[in-house]
Amino acid sequence: MEWSTTSCPERNSLNLLRTALEHAEYNGNLYGSPRPAALKNVVVLEPQGYAHLKKMYPQTLGVFIYLPEDVIVQRLSGRKDTSPEVIAERMAGDKEVFADIQEKVDFVLDGRMPIKEAVEVIIRMLNLRTEHSL
Numbered sequence: 268m269e270w271s272t273t274s275c276p277e278r279n280s281l282n283l284l285r286t287a288l289e290h291a292e293y294n295g296n297l298y299g300s301p302r303p304a305a306l307k308n309v310v311v312l313e314p315q316g317y318a319h320l321k322k323m324y325p326q327t328l329g330v331f332i333y334l335p336e337d338v339i340v341q342r343l344s345g346r347k348d349t350s351p352e353v354i355a356e357r358m359a360g361d362k363e364v365f366a367d368i369q370e371k372v373d374f375v376l377d378g379r380m381p382i383k384e385a386v387e388v389i390i391r392m393l394n395l396r397t398e399h400s401l
Contacts, residue, residue, distance in 0.1 A: 289323075291315035293364070294357055314364060314371050328396060329372035330389060331365075334379070 287299030293313045300312065300320070312320060321327050334342075336358060343354045369375055374392055376385055 289316040289319035291319070294360060314368060317371065326396075328389075328393060329374070330392075331368050331372045331375045332378040332385075333375050338379070 289312065290297060290299035291313055292298075293315075298313065298316065300316065317327075317329055321329065339361070340354055340358065343349045343357065344351075374388075376388060378385075380388075
């Protein structure tokens, strides 16, 4: 999977905005999915970027992978380059960004489940969607 991020230097930002299928700012960084990657692969987006993608491609299946706050904090703390202040700021921002995520996506997955089980759930959802569209 390809995706891009930049801390918003003007040249990189303009290039990403021109070439990305969707883009959004999240935690002070500009993220975007290149057009070819988004059309044939799994794309990881935050809600704003997913909303743009869903408008262009209504058949897109939106899956949010939920993790409890303590797990996210533990992972961010494990990076060793993220201060407690930055973590607290991010968590506060995430509460706002993801507050109504259940209404924005098709399915919420528990990110603590084994990956094999998560993939099986997503495949079942895709198959159900295909059956209902026939």
